[in-house]
Amino acid sequence: MTTSSSPPSRRRRPLRFARPAALVAVAGLLLSGCAGAGGDELGGGSGGHTINVLMVNNPQMVDLQKLTAEHFTKETGIRVNFTMLPEDDVRDKISQDFSSQAGEYDVATISNYEIPFYARNHWLVPLNPLAAKTPGYDQADVLAPIRKALTASDGNLYAEPFYGESSFLMYRKDIFQAKGLKMPAHPTWQQVATLAAEADGAKPGMKGICLRGEPGWGQMIAPLTTVVNTFGGTWFTKDWKAEVNSPAFTKATEFYVNLLKKHGEAGAAESGFTECLNDFEQSKVAMWYDATSAAGSLDGAGSPVAGKVGYVPAPVEQTKNSGWLYSWAFAMQKASTHQADAWKFISWATSKGYLNLAGKELGWSRVPPGTRNSLYTNPAYIKASAAFAGATQQALNSATPDNPGVQPRPATGIQFVGIPEFAALGDRVSQNLSSAIAGQTSVPSALNESQKLAAAVAAHYR
Numbered sequence: 001m002t003t004s005s006s007p008p009s010r011r012r013r014p015l016r017f018a019r020p021a022a023l024v025a026v027a028g029l030l031l032s033g034c035a036g037a038g039g040d041e042l043g044g045g046s047g048g049h050t051i052n053v054l055m056v057n058n059p060q061m062v063d064l065q066k067l068t069a070e071h072f073t074k075e076t077g078i079r080v081n082f083t084m085l086p087e088d089d090v091r092d093k094i095s096q097d098f099s100s101q102a103g104e105y106d107v108a109t110i111s112n113y114e115i116p117f118y119a120r121n122h123w124l125v126p127l128n129p130l131a132a133k134t135p136g137y138d139q140a141d142v143l144a145p146i147r148k149a150l151t152a153s154d155g156n157l158y159a160e161p162f163y164g165e166s167s168f169l170m171y172r173k174d175i176f177q178a179k180g181l182k183m184p185a186h187p188t189w190q191q192v193a194t195l196a197a198e199a200d201g202a203k204p205g206m207k208g209i210c211l212r213g214e215p216g217w218g219q220m221i222a223p224l225t226t227v228v229n230t231f232g233g234t235w236f237t238k239d240w241k242a243e244v245n246s247p248a249f250t251k252a253t254e255f256y257v258n259l260l261k262k263h264g265e266a267g268a269a270e271s272g273f274t275e276c277l278n279d280f281e282q283s284k285v286a287m288w289y290d291a292t293s294a295a296g297s298l299d300g301a302g303s304p305v306a307g308k309v310g311y312v313p314a315p316v317e318q319t320k321n322s323g324w325l326y327s328w329a330f331a332m333q334k335a336s337t338h339q340a341d342a343w344k345f346i347s348w349a350t351s352k353g354y355l356n357l358a359g360k361e362l363g364w365s366r367v368p369p370g371t372r373n374s375l376y377t378n379p380a381y382i383k384a385s386a387a388f389a390g391a392t393q394q395a396l397n398s399a400t401p402d403n404p405g406v407q408p409r410p411a412t413g414i415q416f417v418g419i420p421e422f423a424a425l426g427d428r429v430s431q432n433l434s435s436a437i438a439g440q441t442s443v444p445s446a447l448n449e450s451q452k453l454a455a456a457v458a459a460h461y462r
Contacts, residue, residue: 049076049077049078049079049341050078050079050080050081050338050341051078051079051080051081051106051107051336051338051341051342051345052081052083052104052105052106052107053080053081053082053083053105053106053107053108053330053345054083054085054090054093054094054097054105054107054108054109055082055083055084055090055107055108055109055330056084056085056086056087056090056109056328057084057085057086057090058087058328059366060162060163060328060366060368061084061109061162061328062084063358063362063366064162064349064354065082065084067354067357067358067361067362068080068082068345068349071357072345072348072349076341076344076348078341078344078345080345083105087218090108090109094108094109094110097333098118098123098124098333099121099123101123101333101334101335102335103333103335103336103337105333105336106332106333106336106338106339106341106342107330107331107332107333107336107342107345107346108330108331108333109162109328109329109330109331110159110328110329110331111326111327111328111329112146112149112150112325112326112327112329112401113326113413113416113418115149115150115151115152115158115159115331116152116153116411116412116418117418117419117420118158118331119152119153119154119156119158120152120153122334123333123334124158124159124331124332124333124334125158125331125332125333125334125336125339126156126157126158127156127157127158127159127160127331127332127343127346128151128156128157129156130343130347131157131160131347134343134347136351136352136353137347137351138352138374139157141352141372141373141374142160142161142371142372142373143161143164143370143371143372143373143393143396143397144397145325145396145397145399145400145401146161146164146325146327146370146371146396147161148401148402149325149327149401149412150327150329158331159327159329159330159331160329160330160346160347160350161327161328161329161350161370161371162327162328162329162330162349162350162368162371163293163327163328163368163369163370163371164325164326164327164328164369164370164371164396165291165292165293165324165325165326165327165369165370165392165396166291166292166314166323166324166325166326166370166392166395166396166398166399167222167223167226167289167290167291167292167314167322167323167324167395167415168289168292168311168312168313168314168323168391168392168395169183169187169192169287169288169289169311169312169313169314169315170280170287170288170289170290170294170295170298170309170310170311171183171195171286171287171288171309171310171312172199172283172286172287172305172308172309172310173308173309173310174308175199175202175203175206175286176195176199176286176310178202179198179199179202181195181198181199183195183310183312184312185312186312186313186316187312187313187315187316188315188316188317189227189230189231189255189315189316189317190317191315192209192259192287192289192315193255193259193263195208195287196208196209196259196262196263196286196287197262197263199263199286199287200263200286202286203283205284206283206284206285206286207263207264207265207266207279207284207285207286208263208264208285208286208287209259209260209263209264209265209285209286209287209288209289210264210265210271210275210276210279210280210284210285210287210288210289210290211223211256211259211260211264211265211268211271211276211288211289212224212271212272212273212276212290213260213264213268213269213270213271213434213437214269214270214271214272214275214430214434215427215430215431215433215434216272216426216427216430217416217422217423217425217426217427217429217430218426219272219273219430220272220430220433220434221415221416221426221429221430222324222415222416223256223289223290223324223415224252224253224256224433225324225414225415225416226314226322226323226324226404226414226415227252227253227255227256227322228248228249228252228253228405229319229322229404229405229406229414230252230315230316230317230318230319230322230405231248231249231251231252231255231317231318232248232252232317232318232405232406232407233246233248233249233250233251233252233405234246234248234249234405234407234409235249235417235422235454236409236410236411236417236454236458236461237407237408237410238407238408238409238410239410239462240410240458240459240461240462241458242451242454242455242457242458243454244429244447244450244451244453244454245444245447245448245450245451249447250443250444250447253433253436253443253446253447254443257433257436257437257443260437261437261439265279265284265285266284268437269434269435269437269438273290273291273294276288276290277290277294277297277298280294280298280305281297281298281303281304281305282304283304283305289314289315291324291326292323292369292370292388292391292392292395292396293369293370295309295311295385295387295388295391295392296365296366296369296385296388298388299365299385299387299388300365301363301365307387309387309388311387311388311391311392312391313391313394313395313398314395318406319404319405319406320398321398321399321400322404322414323395323396323398323399323414324399324414324415325396325399325401325414325415326415327370327371329350330345330346330349330350332346350371352372352374352375355367355368355371355372355374355375355378355381356378359378359380359381359384363384364380364381364383364384364385365384365385367381369385369392370392370396376389376390376393399414400414401413401414410461419457419461421457421460422457425453425454425457428450428453429446429450429453429454432446432447432449432450433446433447433450
């Protein structure tokens with residue numbers, strides 16, 4: 001995890017996914033039934049003991065790169081050539097290489113969003129048979145929701161998680177105490193709105209809450225969709241009818257937008273994860289609903305709010321839970337001709353041993369969280385993350401990507417709909433809604449325009 005002392009360029013912006021053009025290209029390949037070429041059956045192939053790994057340049061991966069040569073390569077003799085890119089760029093490059101089965105990269109970081117359609121098109125190597133043959137890997141130790149999210153409909157697991165996250169509500173305990181406010185153990189969104197109004201102005205310039213308003217399917221759309229789910233809405237019905245301007249979707253969106261307008265951060269229409277993190281650390285907001293991964297920064301060494309933050313589950317209305325589920329995970333390209341070496345790297349980077357290594361070498365606050373049950377019984381980790389470890393584990397274990405709302409869904413996903421077209425759709429819808437947050441249009445008008453876009457996607461699937 002990052003800490004507050006990390007330079008801004010290394011702060012992680014969770015859930016920023018591929019640009020629409022890349023997903024449209026992938027969608028076209030999916031519709032044409034493209035299947036990739038296979039590599040040697042766990043063969044070393046040509047080129048000796050060298051593999052190419054393409055991964056996002058998030059802080060946890062930067063740490064992995066630093067530890068690889070000294071430990072993995074020294075122990076195995078396998079050299080790892082890393083290509084690290086920002087999240088939007090890396091997804092474009094992965095989709096291009098894996099969809100064409102060019103085989104330039106043996107391993108890449110993908111997420112639970114891509115797993116269903118990457119697996120369906122035979123672009124990936126199933127990893128569960130390899131894990132079963134690897135002594136000490138302990139696949140069962142991986143958190144069940146994460147493991148399930150990386151498993152395709154054929155029952156095979158196609159990526160091993162490097163870290164995972166859900167979402168929860170963070171709040172300033174000291175501010176609440178000073179104002180005589182009490183945070184419920186399991187808050188509703190209506191209670192959160194009331195608390196935001198009461199905390200507004202608790203300090204000069206402090207607002208009640210920070211929520212993402214920045215356009216992007218991995219920015220505003222992620223938290224907003226969890227609100228839509230728990231208010232009883234959905235993007236699509238199980239028979240692919242678009243519901244973006246339905247009463248429930250509209251009610252949830254108006255609640256979200258109005259909360260931001262009345263008690264949200266300054267510049268809400270341009271605020272994403274990083275902006276809210278900065279606002280919370282600088283005492284500009286009293287509450288923040290976002291990714292569980294933020295806790296490592298807030299309670300990390302040097303943070304101005306360390307020890308002052310409370311963590312409670314994602315707020316709800318009609319559902320029992322509403323936290324999202326997301327994982328950056330390592331997958332192997334089927335066209336790889338270095339599959340044996342690629343698996344050795346994946347199994348090392350996602351093992352219990354790596355978590356212990358990172359904790360000892362870098363500090364436990366920088367250990368990739370949210371993947372293994374054993375991390376949450378590790379005394380060293382629990383001591384370093386006592387404020388948030390339990391809340392994070394609870395959020396991850398209670399996530400329900402197969403049933404995130406009050407009605408059946410046509411595709412999996414909590415904060416997204418698990419179809420390749422959703423990236424472009426979510427981006428377009430978020431632009432409409434960001435205009436509503438900025439006061440340039442109304443929520444109903446924004447959703448009516450968005451409904452047309454969603455209906456076009458739904459018509460294809462019907």
